[in-house]
Amino acid sequence: MVAVPYASDLKRKKWIREGLVQSASKSFWSPYTGMTENSVIYQANNMNASEGLTIVFDYDGNLAGKAIKGKDKAYGKGEQKKKFSNKLTVDRYRLVADNGDAFDGVEIGDLSISQHEDSRAKLADLFVRFKDQAIFDTLQGVKDTAPTHIIDLGVTFGYTELLNIETIIKTGFGYSTGASRAPLKPYTLADGRSVWLFIMDAQMSRMLKSNSSYQTIMYNADIRGNDNRLIKGVFGKIGQLILVEAETFFGTTEGTGTTWGLDSTSVEISGLRKKDANGKWTGQTGYSTAIDLTSRGLVLGGNAVQLGFGKMPDYKVQMSDDFAISSESCLETWMNCQKTILLAETGDYDSAKVAGIDYGCVAVDLKTLDV
Numbered sequence: 001m002v003a004v005p006y007a008s009d010l011k012r013k014k015w016i017r018e019g020l021v022q023s024a025s026k027s028f029w030s031p032y033t034g035m036t037e038n039s040v041i042y043q044a045n046n047m048n049a050s051e052g053l054t055i056v057f058d059y060d061g062n063l064a065g066k067a068i069k070g071k072d073k074a075y076g077k078g079e080q081k082k083k084f085s086n087k088l089t090v091d092r093y094r095l096v097a098d099n100g101d102a103f104d105g106v107e108i109g110d111l112s113i114s115q116h117e118d119s120r121a122k123l124a125d126l127f128v129r130f131k132d133q134a135i136f137d138t139l140q141g142v143k144d145t146a147p148t149h150i151i152d153l154g155v156t157f158g159y160t161e162l163l164n165i166e167t168i169i170k171t172g173f174g175y176s177t178g179a180s181r182a183p184l185k186p187y188t189l190a191d192g193r194s195v196w197l198f199i200m201d202a203q204m205s206r207m208l209k210s211n212s213s214y215q216t217i218m219y220n221a222d223i224r225g226n227d228n229r230l231i232k233g234v235f236g237k238i239g240q241l242i243l244v245e246a247e248t249f250f251g252t253t254e255g256t257g258t259t260w261g262l263d264s265t266s267v268e269i270s271g272l273r274k275k276d277a278n279g280k281w282t283g284q285t286g287y288s289t290a291i292d293l294t295s296r297g298l299v300l301g302g303n304a305v306q307l308g309f310g311k312m313p314d315y316k317v318q319m320s321d322d323f324a325i326s327s328e329s330c331l332e333t334w335m336n337c338q339k340t341i342l343l344a345e346t347g348d349y350d351s352a353k354v355a356g357i358d359y360g361c362v363a364v365d366l367k368t369l370d371v
Contacts (some may be wrong), residue, residue, distance in 0.1 A: 004277070012047040019370075027128050028246060028270065029135050032197065037303040038188045040197055040360070041135065044088075045309045051346055053090045053334070055308045086342055090334045095123050095130065099327045102173075113194050119329035120315050127331055132270040133249065134262045134337050135305055139361055141280045142273055143260040145339060147363035149178035151262070154317040155367045157204060158211030159238075164335070166239050169196060169299055172352065174367075182352035184362060186240060187302035198241045201272040203368035205235065205245040236293075247271035253283040262336070272296065273367060274368070297364040303340045305362030310334030 003270045009080070032040035034085065097119040100361040116332040140228050141147045151168055153161050168174040200208070208214055236243040250269040263371040265283065273282035280287040320326045344355035 004098070027122045028132050032187075032300075033083045033307065039302065040187050040300045041307050042303045043307045043309070046090075053308075053310050054087050055090065056087045061219075061236045075282075086306065086340060088183065088306050088308045090308050090336050091262075092334050093130070094331065094333075095126050095331045097123055097329045098349060099329055118189035119317075120331070123315070123329060126267070126334065127336055129267040129270040130262075131335070131337075133251070133265060134265045135307070136209060136246070136249065136272060137265070138305060138337050138339055139298050139300070140273060141339075141363065147177070147211075147339075147361070148341075150365055151361075152364045153364065153366045157207045157366050159213035159217065160239065162208065162214070162238055165198070165299065166196075166241055169301075175362075178357070179353045180351070180353070182349070182354045184299065184301040185301070185303070185360060193212060195237075195240045195242050197244060198297065198298040198364075199244050199246050199272070199300065200347055201246060201295050201368075202247060204295045204297050204364075204366055205243075207366070207368070208210075208243075209235075249273045249282050252285050254285075254286045255282070256284070272298075293368055295366045298363060299300075299362040301360040305337055306340050308335060321339040329352055 029041050033043050034041070035043055035045075046053060046055065092300070137143055138145070150163055151174075163214055164174075172181045172183045175181075176331065184196060186196050187193055210257075234242060234244050247269055249271040249323055251267045253265045255261070255264045272295070275281050276288050277291040277293075278286065278288070290337045305318055311334045313331060316330045316332060318328055339361055340359040341357065347356040
């Protein structure tokens with residue numbers, strides 16, 4: 001309820017009304033989201049569909065057959081064209097705010113707090129964090145889909161390790177977890193450059209920035225182009241890697257394993273989570289900063305995540321059955337997201353595997369030993 005305790009200074013003393021304690025949220029993922037598979041976040045919309053809609057993604061593969069020499073019979077030796085698919089089912093999610101009693105708002109001099117319009121703005125702000133955290137959790141594999149490919153840095157992270165990461169994702173060999181695979185497909189910037197996005201948390205960023213070799217080449221680490229100035233947290237570019245620092249997750253999560261869904265987390269600040277030595281993630285019951293911690297960064301290419309929306313979000317208000325003395329506001333949305341993991345409809349490649357793995361995402365683990 002909106003009611004403020006009688007002893008609160010908001011009731012008993014003069015006050016100056018301020019805005020939100022935390023600033024309105026801006027989506028971390030917005031600059032990387034597009035309607036094509038060249039974007040990091042591949043968004044598909046079907047505004048006529050409600051919950052239960054299954055969006056099917058259809059992908060073509062390149063031919064990889066060998067040539068037929070001379071007059072050797074060629075007919076009957078044609079390579080079957082490769083097809084890959086993936087599907088995403090949209091679910092309904094609702095975010096709800098209690099508007100309370102208008103009389104309670106009068107007592108603290110804030111009439112807007114009990115209004116649907118005020119709740120609508122705050123629910124929209126919450127939705128940004130809800131959606132962003134769903135993508136962070138999906139990519140980090142903190143729920144029930146662990147990363148198929150991990151680069152484990154141990155306790156060291158500097159310029160040399162950065163070069164090693166770029167080499168591994170370019171060649172498809174050298175992963176700490178996961179077999180060889182096709183090179184990670186880059187995504188395309190507005191100016192046509194092909195790059196990978198390397199997202200890290202504050203501790204990973206600090207360790208890299210304190211590396212002497214990295215410091216000597218920082219003058220080359222720039223991001224050019226007006227469109228790229230919108231990218232949140234960018235602090236450098238090394239080779240084809242754009243380095244971005246993400247915020248740290250604050251909130252709580254109920255459930256573990258397959259019981260952990262998009263509706264399990266209360267998001268205060270969206271961002272990357274850490275994992276403790278017992279396998280618990282930030283926000284989970286039992287997570288401890290008193291033991292060794294692991295930061296999990298992300299190297300992302302094109303089509304790393306599939307984000308699907310059904311019907312347009314809808315704002316609703318419902319009055320209480322007690323003569324409408326109070327009300328609650330609701331933002332209703334139909335959505336889901338998942339890592340892109342392709343199903344080979346006609347067979348995968350022999351060497352450059354793309355099916356059954358995290359198609360556009362590689363995890364990078366680093367023991368940071370602190371919060």
